[in-house]
Amino acid sequence: MNWIHSSRAVVLGVLLAVALLTAGTVGAVQIAGFDDAPDSAEVGEEVSVEVELTDLYGDNVPDDEWTLTGDSELGGADWTVIVRDAGGDEVDRVDPVNESFEVGIDRDANHVTVDISVTGDIPEIDEFDYEDPEVEEILAMELAQLTADGDRATLADGTYYIHAYTEESREARTAIDDAHEAAEDADSDSARDDVDDAITFYNNGEFESAANTANSAQESVESSQQTRQLLIFGGAAVVVVGLLVGVIYYWRESQKPTSKLQ
Amino acid sequence: MKLAMIGFGQAGGKIVDKFLEYDARTGSGIVQAAIAVNTARADLMGLQNVPQESRVLIGQARVKGHGVGADNELGAEITEEDIDEVQGAIDNVPVHEIDAFLIVAGLGGGTGSGGSPVLAKHLKRIYTEPVYGLGVLPGSDEGGIYTLNAARSFQTFVREVDNLLVFDNDAWRKTGESVEGGYAEINDEIVRRFGVMFGAGEVGLGDDVAESVVDSSEIINTLAGGGVSTVGYDAETVEEYNSGGLLSRFKSNNKDDMQTANTTNRITSLVRKAALGRLTLPCEIEGAERALLVVSGPPEHLNRKGIERGRKWLEEQTGSMEVRGGDYPVHEPNVAAAVLLSGVHNVPRIKELQQVAIEAQENIDEIQKESEENLESLVEDNEDELDPLF
Numbered sequence: 001m002n003w004i005h006s007s008r009a010v011v012l013g014v015l016l017a018v019a020l021l022t023a024g025t026v027g028a029v030q031i032a033g034f035d036d037a038p039d040s041a042e043v044g045e046e047v048s049v050e051v052e053l054t055d056l057y058g059d060n061v062p063d064d065e066w067t068l069t070g071d072s073e074l075g076g077a078d079w080t081v082i083v084r085d086a087g088g089d090e091v092d093r094v095d096p097v098n099e100s101f102e103v104g105i106d107r108d109a110n111h112v113t114v115d116i117s118v119t120g121d122i123p124e125i126d127e128f129d130y131e132d133p134e135v136e137e138i139l140a141m142e143l144a145q146l147t148a149d150g151d152r153a154t155l156a157d158g159t160y161y162i163h164a165y166t167e168e169s170r171e172a173r174t175a176i177d178d179a180h181e182a183a184e185d186a187d188s189d190s191a192r193d194d195v196d197d198a199i200t201f202y203n204n205g206e207f208e209s210a211a212n213t214a215n216s217a218q219e220s221v222e223s224s225q226q227t228r229q230l231l232i233f234g235g236a237a238v239v240v241v242g243l244l245v246g247v248i249y250y251w252r253e254s255q256k257p258t259s260k261l262q
Numbered sequence: 263m264k265l266a267m268i269g270f271g272q273a274g275g276k277i278v279d280k281f282l283e284y285d286a287r288t289g290s291g292i293v294q295a296a297i298a299v300n301t302a303r304a305d306l307m308g309l310q311n312v313p314q315e316s317r318v319l320i321g322q323a324r325v326k327g328h329g330v331g332a333d334n335e336l337g338a339e340i341t342e343e344d345i346d347e348v349q350g351a352i353d354n355v356p357v358h359e360i361d362a363f364l365i366v367a368g369l370g371g372g373t374g375s376g377g378s379p380v381l382a383k384h385l386k387r388i389y390t391e392p393v394y395g396l397g398v399l400p401g402s403d404e405g406g407i408y409t410l411n412a413a414r415s416f417q418t419f420v421r422e423v424d425n426l427l428v429f430d431n432d433a434w435r436k437t438g439e440s441v442e443g444g445y446a447e448i449n450d451e452i453v454r455r456f457g458v459m460f461g462a463g464e465v466g467l468g469d470d471v472a473e474s475v476v477d478s479s480e481i482i483n484t485l486a487g488g489g490v491s492t493v494g495y496d497a498e499t500v501e502e503y504n505s506g507g508l509l510s511r512f513k514s515n516n517k518d519d520m521q522t523a524n525t526t527n528r529i530t531s532l533v534r535k536a537a538l539g540r541l542t543l544p545c546e547i548e549g550a551e552r553a554l555l556v557v558s559g560p561p562e563h564l565n566r567k568g569i570e571r572g573r574k575w576l577e578e579q580t581g582s583m584e585v586r587g588g589d590y591p592v593h594e595p596n597v598a599a600a601v602l603l604s605g606v607h608n609v610p611r612i613k614e615l616q617q618v619a620i621e622a623q624e625n626i627d628e629i630q631k632e633s634e635e636n637l638e639s640l641v642e643d644n645e646d647e648l649d650p651l652f
C-alpha cells in the first residue's frame with residue numbers, strides 16, 4: 001500500500017467513526033450554557049447551572065414528541081424548566097420539587113427551545129483523590145431522553161459536573177501542587193516521597209497533615225538547594241555562613257517589631 | 263497612598279488606633295490624619311494613639327455620652343444632626359495632602375453602622391477626593407439584631423462610598439478565644455492587609471530602584487467603579503542577603519540563575535496562596551471586575567517575572583481584563599503577596615447575611631405586635647366600662 005492509499009484509508013476511517021459516533025448517541029439537540037457554570041465550588045455553597053436547549057427534533061431524537069428528563073445531585077436541587085416557542089414566548093413550564101423533572105416536548109405544540117436551570121447546594125463529598133479529581137466531582141445536571149420503555153438515553157454533552165472542595169481540601173491541594181512543582185524543579189527524591197505522603201494524607205481526608213507535609217517538603221527543598229550551593233564554597237565558607245546566619249538572626253531580631261508584612 | 267482615616271464607633275475607632283500604631287512602628291506613612299467619632303465617651307477614652315483633639319463625641323444632647331446601643335437608625339440620625347462637629351475635626355486635615363478618605367466602622371453596631379454612611383455622603387458632597395469605606399461584618403453568632411444592622415448598613419454604605427472594602431469577622435473568628443483577645447488578633451490582620459495594600463503607593467526608599475512600583479493612582483483605579491472589595495494575603499520569611507555583603511564574593515552565574523528561579527517560584531506560589539486562601543471577605547474570585555497585585559519584600563527577593571506570572575494567573579482566575587500588578591520594596595526578611603479584588607459579585611456570605619436579616623426583621627415585627635397586643639389587653643378593661651382621664 002502506498003502513502004496515498006493509506007492516508008485515504010485513514011480519512012475514510014475517521015469519517016466512518018464520526019458517522020457512527022453521531023448516530024450512536026442521542027445527539028443533535030444543542031445545549032448551550034455550561035460554559036458559564038462554575039467549574040468548582042465549596043461544599044455547602046449554593047450554585048446554579050443554566051442551559052438553553054435548541055434543535056429539539058434533530059436526527060437522533062426520532063420523534064416529534066418525546067420526554068425530556070433531568071437529574072441533579074445538588075442538595076435541595078431546585079429546577080426551573082420553561083419551554084418556549086419560536087418567538088421565545090413561554091408555552092409550558094414545570095416547577096418540579098424533587099431532584100429530577102420530566103417534561104413533554106412536542107413539535108405540534110410549538111415547542112422550540114427549552115430553558116433549564118437548577119440551583120442547589122454542593123453536598124458533602126466523602127471521597128477525595130488528589131490525582132483523580134473526578135472523584136471529587138458532583139453531578140450538577142444530567143439531561144436525558146426518556147424512551148418509550150422507560151430507559152434514559154443521556155443527551156450528548158448534556159452532563160455537567162462541578163468539582164467540589166472544602167476550604168481545607170483546597171488549601172491542601174494547593175500546597176501539594178506547589179510542593180510537587182518544587183520537588184520536580186529540584187529533582188529531589190526525598191521531597192517526592194514527602195509529596196507522596198502528603199497525597200496519602202489528602203486522599204484520607206487529613207488535609208491539615210497533608211498541607212503541613214507538603215509545606216515542609218517544599219521548605220526542605222528550598223533550604224537544601226541553598227545548602228548545596230553553600231557547600232560548594234568549601235569549609236571556610238561554613239564559618240562565613242555561620243557568621244552570616246548569626247548576623248541575620250541578630251538583624252532579624254532587632255528588626256522584628258518594625259515588620260510591615262508579618 | 264496617604265489617607266485621612268475616620269474611625270466611626272467602637273470597632274472603627276479601635277482599628278484606626280491600630281493603623282496609627284502600625285504606621286508609627288513601620289514608618290509606612292499612610293495615615294496622614296486620624297479621627298475617631300463616637301456617641302460613647304468611654305469608647306473614645308479607650309483609644310491610645312488617636313490625638314485627643316481628633317476625638318469627636320457626638321449626640322451629647324440625645325444620649326449624654328452613653329452611646330446608642332445597637333440602634334443604628336439613632337446613630338444615623340445623630341450623625342446627621344451633629345455632622346458639623348465631625349466636619350470641625352476634618353477642617354484640621356490638610357486635605358490637599360491626602361489621596362483619599364477612609365471611613366472605618368463595624369457594621370453590626372449602632373454608631374458606626376448608622377453614622378458612617380451618613381458621613382460618607384457628606385464627604386462626597388464636599389470633597390473631590392475618593393471616599394472609601396472599610397466595613398466590618400459581625401460574626402454569625404452575634405445575634406439577629408447585629409446581622410440586621412449590618413445588612414442595612416452594608417446596603418447604604420456601598421451606595422454612598424466610592425468603594426467598600428469589607429472584612430468579615432465571621433470568617434476570622436477563632437473558637438475558644440476571648441472576644442477581646444480575638445479582636446486584637448483580628449485587628450492586627452486587618453491593619454496588616456490593608457496597610458500593605460495602601461502602603462504600596464507610599465514608597466519612601468529613595469535608594470531602591472524598584473522594578474515597577476505600585477503607585478496611588480493604581481490603587482485608586484482598581485477601586486474606581488465602586489462596589490465591594492476584598493483582600494487576600496500571604497507572607498513568607500526569607501533570608502535577606504545584602505547584594506554588597508559577604509555572599510556576593512562567592513557569587514556565580516549559576517547561583518544567580520537559581521536565585522532568580524526561586525524568587526519567581528516563591529512569588530507565584532505566594533500569589534496563589536493569597537488569592538485562594540482566606541480573604542478579608544470570602545467570595546468567589548472569578549468575576550471580580552478589577553484586581554491589584556502587590557508583591558512586597560526586600561528588593562533582591564522581588565522580580566518582574568514572578569509578578570508578571572502572578573498577574574497573569576490572577577487574570578485567568580478572575581476573568582478580569584483589568585489586573586494591575588507591581589512591587590513594594592521593604593527592608594525586612596519577608597516576602598508577601600497582597601491581592602486586592604475589587605467589584606466582586608459572587609459573595610455567598612452577603613446573601614446569607616441578608617437572609618438572616620430578613621428573618622430577624624420579621625421576628626422583631628412579630629414580637630413588637632405581640633407585646634402591643636399584650637399591653638392593650640392588660641390596660642383595657644374587658645367590658646370597656648372605664649373611661650380614660652383625658
Ligand SMILES: Nc1nc2c(ncn2[C@@H]2O[C@H](COP(=O)(O)OP(=O)(O)O)[C@@H](O)[C@H]2O)c(=O)[nH]1
Pocket residue numbers: 270271272273274276277305330331332367368369370371372373374375398399400401404408431445446448449
Ligand atoms: N474586627 C473588629 N470588630 C469589632 C471590634 N469591636 C467590635 N467589633 C464588631 O463591631 C460590631 C459592633 O460595633 P461597634 O463598633 O461596637 O458599635 P458602635 O460602637 O455602636 O459603632 C460587632 O458586630 C462586632 O463584630 C474590633 O475591635 N474589631
Ligand SMILES: [Mg+2]
Pocket residue numbers: 272273371
Ligand atoms: Mg460596642
